[in-house]
Amino acid sequence: MRIKDDEKVTRIYQAAIKVVNSDGFQGSSMSKIAKEADVSAATIYLYFENKDDMIKKLFIHLKSKMGHSYFSEESDLSSSKGTFRTIWLNHYQYVMENLEEYNFLENFSNCPLIERIEDENKVDYCPTFESLFDKSKLNGLIINTNNDLIFSLLFSPINYLVKKSKSTGKMLNTNELIEVFEASWRAISK
Amino acid sequence: MRIKDDEKVTRIYQAAIKVVNSDGFQGSSMSKIAKEADVSAATIYLYFENKDDMIKKLFIHLKSKMGHSYFSEESDLSSSKGTFRTIWLNHYQYVMENLEEYNFLENFSNCPLIERIEDENKVDYCPTFESLFDKSKLNGLIINTNNDLIFSLLFSPINYLVKKSKSTGKMLNTNELIEVFEASWRAISK
Amino acid sequence: MRIKDDEKVTRIYQAAIKVVNSDGFQGSSMSKIAKEADVSAATIYLYFENKDDMIKKLFIHLKSKMGHSYFSEESDLSSSKGTFRTIWLNHYQYVMENLEEYNFLENFSNCPLIERIEDENKVDYCPTFESLFDKSKLNGLIINTNNDLIFSLLFSPINYLVKKSKSTGKMLNTNELIEVFEASWRAISK
Amino acid sequence: MRIKDDEKVTRIYQAAIKVVNSDGFQGSSMSKIAKEADVSAATIYLYFENKDDMIKKLFIHLKSKMGHSYFSEESDLSSSKGTFRTIWLNHYQYVMENLEEYNFLENFSNCPLIERIEDENKVDYCPTFESLFDKSKLNGLIINTNNDLIFSLLFSPINYLVKKSKSTGKMLNTNELIEVFEASWRAISK
DNA sequence: GATGAATGAGAATTCATTCAT
DNA sequence: GATGAATGAATTCTCATTCAT
Numbered sequence: 001m002r003i004k005d006d007e008k009v010t011r012i013y014q015a016a017i018k019v020v021n022s023d024g025f026q027g028s029s030m031s032k033i034a035k036e037a038d039v040s041a042a043t044i045y046l047y048f049e050n051k052d053d054m055i056k057k058l059f060i061h062l063k064s065k066m067g068h069s070y071f072s073e074e075s076d077l078s079s080s081k082g083t084f085r086t087i088w089l090n091h092y093q094y095v096m097e098n099l100e101e102y103n104f105l106e107n108f109s110n111c112p113l114i115e116r117i118e119d120e121n122k123v124d125y126c127p128t129f130e131s132l133f134d135k136s137k138l139n140g141l142i143i144n145t146n147n148d149l150i151f152s153l154l155f156s157p158i159n160y161l162v163k164k165s166k167s168t169g170k171m172l173n174t175n176e177l178i179e180v181f182e183a184s185w186r187a188i189s190k
Numbered sequence: 191m192r193i194k195d196d197e198k199v200t201r202i203y204q205a206a207i208k209v210v211n212s213d214g215f216q217g218s219s220m221s222k223i224a225k226e227a228d229v230s231a232a233t234i235y236l237y238f239e240n241k242d243d244m245i246k247k248l249f250i251h252l253k254s255k256m257g258h259s260y261f262s263e264e265s266d267l268s269s270s271k272g273t274f275r276t277i278w279l280n281h282y283q284y285v286m287e288n289l290e291e292y293n294f295l296e297n298f299s300n301c302p303l304i305e306r307i308e309d310e311n312k313v314d315y316c317p318t319f320e321s322l323f324d325k326s327k328l329n330g331l332i333i334n335t336n337n338d339l340i341f342s343l344l345f346s347p348i349n350y351l352v353k354k355s356k357s358t359g360k361m362l363n364t365n366e367l368i369e370v371f372e373a374s375w376r377a378i379s380k
Numbered sequence: 381m382r383i384k385d386d387e388k389v390t391r392i393y394q395a396a397i398k399v400v401n402s403d404g405f406q407g408s409s410m411s412k413i414a415k416e417a418d419v420s421a422a423t424i425y426l427y428f429e430n431k432d433d434m435i436k437k438l439f440i441h442l443k444s445k446m447g448h449s450y451f452s453e454e455s456d457l458s459s460s461k462g463t464f465r466t467i468w469l470n471h472y473q474y475v476m477e478n479l480e481e482y483n484f485l486e487n488f489s490n491c492p493l494i495e496r497i498e499d500e501n502k503v504d505y506c507p508t509f510e511s512l513f514d515k516s517k518l519n520g521l522i523i524n525t526n527n528d529l530i531f532s533l534l535f536s537p538i539n540y541l542v543k544k545s546k547s548t549g550k551m552l553n554t555n556e557l558i559e560v561f562e563a564s565w566r567a568i569s570k
Numbered sequence: 571m572r573i574k575d576d577e578k579v580t581r582i583y584q585a586a587i588k589v590v591n592s593d594g595f596q597g598s599s600m601s602k603i604a605k606e607a608d609v610s611a612a613t614i615y616l617y618f619e620n621k622d623d624m625i626k627k628l629f630i631h632l633k634s635k636m637g638h639s640y641f642s643e644e645s646d647l648s649s650s651k652g653t654f655r656t657i658w659l660n661h662y663q664y665v666m667e668n669l670e671e672y673n674f675l676e677n678f679s680n681c682p683l684i685e686r687i688e689d690e691n692k693v694d695y696c697p698t699f700e701s702l703f704d705k706s707k708l709n710g711l712i713i714n715t716n717n718d719l720i721f722s723l724l725f726s727p728i729n730y731l732v733k734k735s736k737s738t739g740k741m742l743n744t745n746e747l748i749e750v751f752e753a754s755w756r757a758i759s760k
Numbered sequence: 761g762a763t764g765a766a767t768g769a770g771a772a773t774t775c776a777t778t779c780a781t
Numbered sequence: 782g783a784t785g786a787a788t789g790a791a792t793t794c795t796c797a798t799t800c801a802t
Binding site: 219220221231232235240241 | 770771772773774775
């Protein structure tokens, strides 16, 4: 099974995201995905070993895409509140612009299939974070604790709110957005 | 005539939690659940209309149980940092002691089936929060913003960390736990 | 299994007729019938060995009832056109007044289960016909042929028309009814 | 890509007829039919939406085949006793040569599923009859009544006898056959 | 490379029947 | 005698996957 047609993989990925988001994992069959992607179900097997393989690869693909989203190309990662704000807003913006993909990731992040992926692949999604956090701790800009804690204090609230707003339909307005960032920043800043 | 058995529903629930957690929703079949619960698959249909119905009822059951977990019976909900700390720790303790149930809830909270439940049932999981938050805002104890924001700033980080620690196997130690609470408190306190 | 309560058997029979007629044999489950009869499904097994047994007994019961319907109690079966007309109309009237039962019989008369009954039980549904037909042949009133042929020439057309009218909803009027009898009589009279 | 096979539908039809005739509708499962047709049960679902769909399509197919059987290709439908005899015998011959198919039709013609078909599809099985009957009424060849009555007087008796002879095993001999036609003809002729 | 056809395995669900009270 | 509870077996149907072209 070699990659033959990148554009076709993309179509399959998009179809999978769409179907999974609307019907859930348990409701997403290969034939639905195939139909949505406008290919034959058999074709999917030219590009992926099996369904699990496809889902896993899609998950990794999106996870990595998301990882990059925090940082814009040229951004200098100086250790400052401004940098954190930029990163934070980049992330927010990315999520809002890619709700479907984000939703897919959330949909799967708790399923046993994916947990095994994360174990096996030990994908380090965002190495850049490590260095920024470490630098900022040395600077005394942020509290001196485990990076996981910092990450969670910084991003979990906004992620939760996005999910919630998606399901209720009520979007955050700009004031609320800033409030959340400022609060998250208070949590981690020294 | 044998007597319909409340304990049997419990057994089915426990089996469902176990199977879903180990095999995911998509891998959880009624027969697996039945075998785990040590009843016939047909028996499940005496207690539930169908699979969806069972999952939904289980979800609502656990969600409500979780809602109550924040508050111990006698707790006076005076508006003070101590109250917030107690609630926060109650929640943490509950989650740690009921990881399987917590995991089940997380597993489902993103699936379309459940979103429909939350819409339909409009379960107000924790009415007590509303009054505590409102009171504390009036007091000037916490920041004056939307309760959802407060809730997320307070609980999302620890929830994220629990999930993460469950999958990596590294538990939070007491210091870290306190650190997370203090940081979350900084986020919402005035 | 002894008969314990005749009225209960009747209720079960009526329920079975109703359910079978509305849902077909394949759609008629013991529990539907039980619910319709307002007894527990288990109760049916006090009166009948199993489902087949119940259906068969009901079939035989109705078939025999129908057999008697041709003849009114006091009717003298003199060999005359009038007698044939009376019998014929009795039958028609019975069918129209018991369409549900008639329909049930028709529903089953072609199914293998029932064919076996008729073989095994050799129920002679209408011994009285034999003597009437035989007498009338000797008299020269009707054609001298096999009784089955006579029976079919006399009753099949009206039976077919009843079934048809039931499904189309268009009933026969009195003129048509007489026409059919007269035609059937032409067929068998000498 | 294997080619979808018309012959396969035929095999499924034949299997269905066989299974239904020997086990009744209620005893005919998709897997029995599939085994008899020597295909996988799943394959049937490539050709039909579901079991009902298959049965209905088979019913319509056979009904239409039967409708054509009355008339041979070249037959001139002059209004004469000879024409009626030819049609009548064609029908008899067809039924005898296709007892299984005929039996299948009878098996189903009383079931609620099929009644709905006939309502929905309003298949006019034999438009040719209408014109023949109408012409013959104008000629004064047959009695001047509703076509349904004529149809039933002409064909019900022989149909009943065929069914009966099938279940008892006693076939009609040539004399009896002629007798039945002549009697039926007396019923409708003027 | 692409695909419609085909299928074995398994899914949810129902059913006739038995059991314990 | 009556019944709700319980279930093994069967039913319809779907699905991931393979095959032949």
